[in-house]
Amino acid sequence: MAAKHHRLGELQLRLLEILWERPDATVAEVHAILKPERDLAHTTVATMLRKMEVRGLVNHREEGRAFLYRAVVAADEVSRSVGEHLVGRLFEGSLADAVSHLLRTRDVSRAELDRLGQLIQAAKRRAK
Secondary structure, three states: OOOOOOOOHHHHHHHHHHHEEEEEEEEHHHHHHHOOOOOOOOOHHHHHHHHHHHHHEEEEEOOOOOEEEEOOOHHHHHHHHHHHHHHHHHOOOHHHHHHHHHHHHHOOOOHHHHHHHHHHHHHHHOOO
């Protein structure tokens, strides 16, 4: 089965991050975590979570009068999907072009370059 592609807005991704860190959170709890970052109404958070549930990104269960939300998609699934979309869309599927772009346009530390070298060596061993 092909991997599902997750196209997420910035707020949707942030809501998932909160639910990955704190499963079974109420809308009020999610809203409280977001409040210092964004001035959103409680109803906006509730509406977004409901829309994300329709898309199969989160689900909820009822506990008393509260809905407890939890992410249905895993963080690695979302990051893989977003990465594949980015490489496919912006770099015509070329991982080498994507990495080359990042190396040319970002400040990269020696430690990061060493880590990239280790990752490349590990990938080469797997590809044999």
